[in-house]
Amino acid sequence: MAKTVRMSDDLRLRALEGNADALAAAPEAEFTDAERIRSDLDALKEGAAMLTQAGNRVAALALMWSAVAIDPTDLGGHRRLAAMLANSGDVDGAANEYARYIEFMLPIGDVARATMELAYGAKVLGGHPALREAAEKIVTAVRALVPGGSATASLPTPRLLPKxxxxxxxxxxxxxxxxxxxxxxxxxxxxxxxxxxxxxxxxxxxxxxxxxxxxxxxxxxxxxxxxxxxxxxxxxxxxxxxxxxxxxxxxxxxxxxxxxxxxxxxxxxxxxxxxxxxxxxxxxx
Structure with missing residues (x-):
């Protein structure tokens, strides 16, 4: 006898249904903007994980793209998207995602976070051109930390003492x-x-x-x-x-x-x- 499959048995639909139920159950007034963004991010990440488990990588990637669009500086969402791209064979896409995250870190002054992410991306992907370009942007940002002057201080010329x-x-x-x-x-x-x-x-x-x-x-x-x-x-x-x-x-x-x-x-x-x-x-x- 054939087993009847309900719509809720489909992992992809369960992911979306679960997110909708969670959002509907919470009164709108109880969420601040930051909490709403965090809730949406968590829902998208969980949905992407379920879709990946169900074998639908395309839909999972779409959810993760939505996640980084909501919060471009979220480290967890960025890392998960880069890993999914690399695992699917899209090395260029993964490298571009690391470069994108670094470019978002530099304008807010978090050079340290950008540098650490560059090192992490290089460890995972190697010397990709997108990462080398990101490295040059970090160098430029570091140089900008020191204000320039009209005259550049030069080191004194060594002199030989007479006898x-x-x-x-x-x-x-x-x-x-x-x-x-x-x-x-x-x-x-x-x-x-x-x-x-x-x-x-x-x-x-x-x-x-x-x-x-x-x-x-x-x-x-x-x-x-x-x-x-x-x-x-x-x-x-x-x-x-x-x-x-x-x-x-x-x-x-x-x-x-x-x-x-x-x-x-x-x-x-x-x-x-x-x-x-x-x-x-x-x-x-």
Whole structure:
């Protein structure tokens, strides 16, 4: 015996009937505009789910298009519509739906939501052209967050600090050694010098004494080197430093000169002025 099918047994009709009953049962005055929109959205989503279950994807898509038309910024409706389009093989339609949602987020200032939705869409669909275009719109919106100015601030150009030249003499005083430095230039006038160890710890700091123009310093002038400098100073040094200078090796300690407000490196020219003349050597610190 054939089974009698009532109209209410059709899932598609039950979805529509259920929505109509729900709307008819509620008094009109009890709904605010926001509640009415939410009620309509929920009814359309439920109807689309039932129609999808019944195999009528075309009608289900029509309901979801209606849902996003009622509230274009509803995340649930948007995601469901995009998923239905992708599952039906309409990848372009799904990508355009993600792009549409992003375009609605940007004018209301929700750049974060737009960015997250772009990432979600790219994860689902990959690098679709519609998503790349949406990404450019997000970039433009982010740039607009920073007000433009008439002059664009530019980064300072890196500069190489010069090195202060010094001629040096080594003097013995019993069990101690002293290094006399004479140097500087008219552009690099040292006011102090300091001695640093291997860990850049300051061992000693001394103020420089100015040399008057034409005043002859103690250190002899090496041929090819500039004449007497503009200041001189004496630092105490260790046997290790003297041994390195005598061997023509780099000094284990560094000498820095203060020029203005900056401490900068120096170039030490050994004049050989110590007990017994020695060939001139150059050490850079």
């Amino acid at each position: 202060v030249p010094f001629r040096i003499c080594i003097h013995d005083d019993g069990d101690r050694h002293w290094m006399q430095l004479e140097g500087g230039t008219s552009e690099l006038v040292p006011t102090s010098v300091r001695l640093l160890d291997r860990q850049d710890n300051v061992v000693e700091t001394r103020k420089c004494i100015p040399l008057t123009p034409g005043q002859k310093g103690h250190a002899r002038i090496i041929e090819g080197e500039p004449p007497a400098g503009v200041a001189w100073v004496v630092l105490g040094i260790s046997d290790e430093v003297v041994a390195a200078l005598d061997a023509g090796k780099p000094s284990p300690y560094r000498v820095q000169a203060k020029v203005g407000d900056e401490w900068i490196s120096s170039v030490l020219v050994d004049t050989g002025c110590r007990l017994g003349r020695r060939p001139s050597k150059i050490a850079v610190s």
